[in-house]
Amino acid sequence: MILEKKDEIIMELNIVLPKIKDLHKIDVYIKNDGYQAIKKALAMSPDDVIEEVKKSGLRGRGGACFPTGLKWSFMPKNDNKPHYLCVNGDESEPGSFKDRQIFEYNPHQMIEGILIACYAIRANTAYIYIRGEYHNWIQMVQKALDDAYERGYVGEKMKETFGTDFYCNIYIHKGAGAYICGEESAQMNSIEGKRGYPRVKPPFPAQNGLWGNPTTINNVETITNVPAIIKNGAEWFAKIGEPTHPGTLLIGVSGHVNRPGVYEVPTGTLLTDIIYKLCDGVPNNKKIKCVIPGGSSMPPLRGDQLEGVKMDAESLKKAGSAIGTGGVMVMDEDTDLSKVLLRITHFYHHESCGQCTPCREGTGWLEKVLKRVANRKATSKDLNLLVDIAQNIEGRTICALGDAAAWPVKFMIQRFRDEFEKYVNESVELEYPNKVHSMRNTKIPLSHLIIK
Amino acid sequence: MEFKFTEDNIKRIEKSISKYPEKKAAVMDALYVAQEQNGYITNEVMEEIAKILEMPVSDVYGVATFYTMYHKKPVGKYHLQVCTNVSCMLKGGMELLKQLKDELGIEESEVTSDGLFSIEEVECMGACGGAPMISANYDYYENLTPEKLRNLINDLRKKG
Numbered sequence: 001m002i003l004e005k006k007d008e009i010i011m012e013l014n015i016v017l018p019k020i021k022d023l024h025k026i027d028v029y030i031k032n033d034g035y036q037a038i039k040k041a042l043a044m045s046p047d048d049v050i051e052e053v054k055k056s057g058l059r060g061r062g063g064a065c066f067p068t069g070l071k072w073s074f075m076p077k078n079d080n081k082p083h084y085l086c087v088n089g090d091e092s093e094p095g096s097f098k099d100r101q102i103f104e105y106n107p108h109q110m111i112e113g114i115l116i117a118c119y120a121i122r123a124n125t126a127y128i129y130i131r132g133e134y135h136n137w138i139q140m141v142q143k144a145l146d147d148a149y150e151r152g153y154v155g156e157k158m159k160e161t162f163g164t165d166f167y168c169n170i171y172i173h174k175g176a177g178a179y180i181c182g183e184e185s186a187q188m189n190s191i192e193g194k195r196g197y198p199r200v201k202p203p204f205p206a207q208n209g210l211w212g213n214p215t216t217i218n219n220v221e222t223i224t225n226v227p228a229i230i231k232n233g234a235e236w237f238a239k240i241g242e243p244t245h246p247g248t249l250l251i252g253v254s255g256h257v258n259r260p261g262v263y264e265v266p267t268g269t270l271l272t273d274i275i276y277k278l279c280d281g282v283p284n285n286k287k288i289k290c291v292i293p294g295g296s297s298m299p300p301l302r303g304d305q306l307e308g309v310k311m312d313a314e315s316l317k318k319a320g321s322a323i324g325t326g327g328v329m330v331m332d333e334d335t336d337l338s339k340v341l342l343r344i345t346h347f348y349h350h351e352s353c354g355q356c357t358p359c360r361e362g363t364g365w366l367e368k369v370l371k372r373v374a375n376r377k378a379t380s381k382d383l384n385l386l387v388d389i390a391q392n393i394e395g396r397t398i399c400a401l402g403d404a405a406a407w408p409v410k411f412m413i414q415r416f417r418d419e420f421e422k423y424v425n426e427s428v429e430l431e432y433p434n435k436v437h438s439m440r441n442t443k444i445p446l447s448h449l450i451i452k
Numbered sequence: 453m454e455f456k457f458t459e460d461n462i463k464r465i466e467k468s469i470s471k472y473p474e475k476k477a478a479v480m481d482a483l484y485v486a487q488e489q490n491g492y493i494t495n496e497v498m499e500e501i502a503k504i505l506e507m508p509v510s511d512v513y514g515v516a517t518f519y520t521m522y523h524k525k526p527v528g529k530y531h532l533q534v535c536t537n538v539s540c541m542l543k544g545g546m547e548l549l550k551q552l553k554d555e556l557g558i559e560e561s562e563v564t565s566d567g568l569f570s571i572e573e574v575e576c577m578g579a580c581g582g583a584p585m586i587s588a589n590y591d592y593y594e595n596l597t598p599e600k601l602r603n604l605i606n607d608l609r610k611k612g
Binding site for chain 2: 082091092093094095096097099100127131132133134135136171173174175176177178179190191192193194195196211252253254255256260261262292296327329331335339340343344347350351353
């Protein structure tokens with residue numbers, strides 16, 4: 001699809017994920033060259049498939065932007081253990097809602113991608129981890145899977161259909177409402193029927209993943225890109241968008257824009273183009289105060305510094321943020337950032353799994369102090385305290401949730417210090433003293449507690 | 453109160469077990485099945501699941517309490533989940549939550565006297581483009597306004 005406004009072509013959309021009516025139905029998908037890429041892949045050797053994906057430059061769409069082909073090549077080649085593929089559709093990052101589109105409109109392309117990936121990493125079993133809240137979308141994917149099984153594109157029947165020794169079973173694992181299960185090692189624990197605690201790395205999943213076997217974990221969007229790469233060739237894919245981060249991104253725009261939604265754009269598209277051209281700008285033509293470009297855990301950008309910021313890993317890094325999951329949240333000039341930050345921090349406090357002390361305790365402290373800021377009961381010192389707490393969480397936890405909780409606080413206060421100074425007072429009178437230790441079980445009047 | 457799975461549900465759990473190399477991995481599915489049958493997860497439910505999946509009850513308890521979608525106490529026929537995370541908050545999610553509480557006369561994690569509704573404030577449901585939104589059990593209702601929400605509640609009430 002090409003988006004046009006008057007006579008001017010703005011940008012080409014939907015390159016990798018075509019918008020064809022009823023593409024979620026298997027007949028329509030097959031009519032549009034569906035399940036041809038897997039045929040092509042099966043004629044190649046698994047190593048050639050990995051090489052092709054490497055050459056395409058495809059990078060993970062789950063936030064870390066790790067080169068997909070490289071990740072696949074970490075899987076051991078000559079071992080007797082069963083290999084597994086996990087497809088991460090947990091998608092719980094606030095502001096991110098792109099995988100849902102794939103489940104609804106392109107489930108077969110995802111399934112085909114899973115088959116190709118499984119062939120490349122020599123896995124016979126794949127689990128699609130989908131968050132429990134997406135119950136209705138799980139049913140859509142299950143329907144697509146059932147159809148594919150019936151036609152012999154998935155499962156043991158594949159051997160007959162494609163005339164090879166390779167087969168692959170795909171199962172859906174339904175999550176149950178835990179953000180942390182989007183973290184790859186927590187996800188593996190969850191699939192194994194345990195609490196979703198992240199594991200210490202190393203060992204990495206490629207050596208020691210599901211049930212101690214080599215495992216690869218890819219994002220739904222990453223996997224969905226694979227059939228297009230195999231079908232059209234690595235060179236075709238590498239030419240789309242920015243050379244360092246080629247391909248397209250599913251950008252989900254939410255917040256204060258006129259036309260929120262998911263848009264597939266080439267990497268390197270200007271953030272302002274997305275907001276003003278695709279999403280038709282901000283309601284009532286208000287100014288933008290703040291944009292979070294990649295889901296709530298990514299550092300926010302100031303509204304007056306959006307010019308020239310492009311949506312790809314390297315450009316956003318230069319701009320001081322990260323692409324994350326491509327969940328763009330736009331906030332207009334009337335937004336109270338202290339409330340936004342409090343809400344973000346409440347989320348991480350709620351979702352911290354509780355394994356690492358800095359994250360478990362730190363997120364709680366952040367929330368408490370931010371509550372004071374939001375209630376206008378804080379001083380300028382509290383802002384420094386917040387940055388200090390955040391810096392003591394960052395990098396001191398098993399998984400990245402600690403960083404995800406720390407970054408928004410640290411960067412929002414640093415970048416919007418002028419704004420936050422408006423929320424604080426020179427001195428405040430607290431209804432209760434601001435002590436760290438627990439006062440819950442003491443009968444001593446608080447006024448008697450004087451620290452000398 | 454004793455808890456036994458119905459025969460159909462036993463079959464569903466067996467099907468789920470067949471997906472994994474270990475029985476234990478089916479615990480999340482089994483808890484969902486139990487919740488569907490029993491409405492919420494009790495100690496008896498967890499003991500029964502532990503027996504079927506040959507795992508310690510404490511592990512089942514660990515899983516049931518870790519994940520927020522397993523209810524540990526009864527919920528209404530329509531469990532209304534209101535997202536108040538950033539995207540929804542910017543578009544009035546907090547106000548929807550307040551409106552729901554006022555109209556139904558209950559606080560969070562309470563059930564209305566007719567057993568029809570319960571409210572929960574939830575984290576991002578992945579519908580940010582349709583903010584603000586609520587979900588009644590598994591059904592998403594997006595792009596809500598106070599008026600649309602009122603109509604939705606009335607419709608659900610009529611459906612009973």
